[in-house]
Amino acid sequence: MYEEKPVIKNSDVFTDVFIPDQLNHRDGQIKSIRDDLKPIIKKQPGRHVFVYGPPGTGKTCTSIYITRELKREGVPNVYVNCWETQSRFKVLYTILEKLGSKLSIHTKGTATHELLDMLKQKLKENQVVVMLDEVDQLEDEKILYDLVTIANLTVILIANTETVLSDADPRIRSRLASADNVEFPKYKSEDIKEILKDRAHSGLVAGVVKQSQLETIADASSGDSRIAISVLRIASEEADKSDTGKISDDHINNALPTAKQQKKEKTIDSLNDHQKILYRVIRNGEIQPGDLYIKYKQECDRKSLEPIKDRTVRKYLEKMVQYNLILAKGETKWRVYTIA
DNA sequence: GTTCCACAGGAAAATATGGAGG
DNA sequence: CCTCCATATTTTCCTGTGGAAC
Numbered sequence: 001m002y003e004e005k006p007v008i009k010n011s012d013v014f015t016d017v018f019i020p021d022q023l024n025h026r027d028g029q030i031k032s033i034r035d036d037l038k039p040i041i042k043k044q045p046g047r048h049v050f051v052y053g054p055p056g057t058g059k060t061c062t063s064i065y066i067t068r069e070l071k072r073e074g075v076p077n078v079y080v081n082c083w084e085t086q087s088r089f090k091v092l093y094t095i096l097e098k099l100g101s102k103l104s105i106h107t108k109g110t111a112t113h114e115l116l117d118m119l120k121q122k123l124k125e126n127q128v129v130v131m132l133d134e135v136d137q138l139e140d141e142k143i144l145y146d147l148v149t150i151a152n153l154t155v156i157l158i159a160n161t162e163t164v165l166s167d168a169d170p171r172i173r174s175r176l177a178s179a180d181n182v183e184f185p186k187y188k189s190e191d192i193k194e195i196l197k198d199r200a201h202s203g204l205v206a207g208v209v210k211q212s213q214l215e216t217i218a219d220a221s222s223g224d225s226r227i228a229i230s231v232l233r234i235a236s237e238e239a240d241k242s243d244t245g246k247i248s249d250d251h252i253n254n255a256l257p258t259a260k261q262q263k264k265e266k267t268i269d270s271l272n273d274h275q276k277i278l279y280r281v282i283r284n285g286e287i288q289p290g291d292l293y294i295k296y297k298q299e300c301d302r303k304s305l306e307p308i309k310d311r312t313v314r315k316y317l318e319k320m321v322q323y324n325l326i327l328a329k330g331e332t333k334w335r336v337y338t339i340a
Numbered sequence: 341g342t343t344c345c346a347c348a349g350g351a352a353a354a355t356a357t358g359g360a361g362g
Numbered sequence: 363c364c365t366c367c368a369t370a371t372t373t374t375c376c377t378g379t380g381g382a383a384c
Contacts (some may be wrong), residue, residue: 087369112368289347312372314348332379333346344383354373362365 005245006205007236013203014233016226019064020198025191026062029182033066036180037154040127041073046154048176052162053184056224059158062184063131067156070129077129082136088112088143092119095130116146123152131156141172148175186223193218195225196232204236208246216249220256230259267323274300274308275316282326286338 012018023030029051036047051059067077078098085094092115099122130147135157147155162181187195196214214232221228234255239247268279277299281292293310300307308316317337320326327338 089369309373310347311349311374315372318349332348332381334381335347342384345381347380348378349376350378351376352374354371356371357369358367359369360365360367362363 005243007208007239007245007247008203009205010203011233013199014229014236019061019068020202022198023058023062023065024194024198025187026058026184029062029184030066032180032182033062033156034069037066037070037075037129040070040075040129040154043127045152046127046129048148048154048179049156050176050179050181051156051158051184052160052181054160054186054223056221056226056228057184057186058225059184060131060133063133063156063158067129067131075127075129077131079131079133081133088146089115091132091143092116092146095119096122099128116150119153120150123150125152127152127154129154129156131158133158135159136161145172145175148172187225188223189215189218192221192223192225192228196228199229199232205245208236208239210247213247213249213252216252217256227259227263230262231255234258234262264325267325271320273305274313275320277303277305278313278316279320279325282337283339286336288336289333292337 013020033049033051036049038046040046051063053059064079067075067079071077076099078095080091080094082091085091089112092112096115096119099119130153132144132147132155135144136159144155144157147153157176157179162183193211193214196217197211200209200214209232217228217231217235221231231252232255235247235251238251238255239245242248242251268276271279274296278292278296281287281295281299287295293313296313297307299305317326317328321328324340327340328335329338330336
């Protein structure tokens, strides 16, 4: 597309995976984690790190930032997102794969143990840092025990709440008792503004966005840098199309709901047909469990879909609550489900 | 007070799914 | 193609809960 007055200089800086060269506003956390991992460079054991805080507070970004530093010192690292990699087997497999092991996995015998042994063998000489993002999504916490007992392996566990490990197996907790707990609180509005400023500086043409506009975005993002950046991205893309050479207040005001909506749609996309039906029924207004199941079955009839059993419906609803798509308030039959 | 209802959510059995090897 | 592995998902069976009905 030909643009006479482009606004975007470099769209990479607005993507989720972008890690800036310089991380501001997280000095304390960076220092802590750096100190925890520093011994590894000298071939000494590192200290495990437990990182927690709400979404969009730079947990993942900071962790990757620091492990990249270590990489330059010759310490390899592996990033695992437990949202996609939930089982013990998969986590081990991913780690080995990313460490460059050739895996011709014969899924015979106790493959999981074999993987564990392979990993131990591999790390006899060399150190590695393993990041487990969204650990609360792990379905089998045993993997934590596995990893924490491997010599030369240091973990960075990333989660939304401080309490995810509190009801873990005591053996795991005691192993992690010495871990460094690093909190990532919500950003202040001014912090977000600074972050946006940096991104605008490297991603946008100079002078296309006003300071006051960045402030507007920062205020509306309620401390979530991911939302803030995606608002700036969407507004910039609109401005690019408009060919006026700058971002207007309207672009920003329109981008806000779009950013939040996009975040939601992304999650809804990952739902299966039954979950989508449930979501749509709940979207029609708050509803109680019994009515919900009846309406759900009617919808299935209409689509000649075989309805799933009520226990599975409850599992699906539980999942959707976790994803923050719906809310469940109250207990037992007085529970009502509403859209989040 | 006892029983019943309508649901939540745990445990485990049952079933589906997928990859490797034949 | 099928079978033998594994994991993943769904269903069955169950216990617990708290208000309502008796």
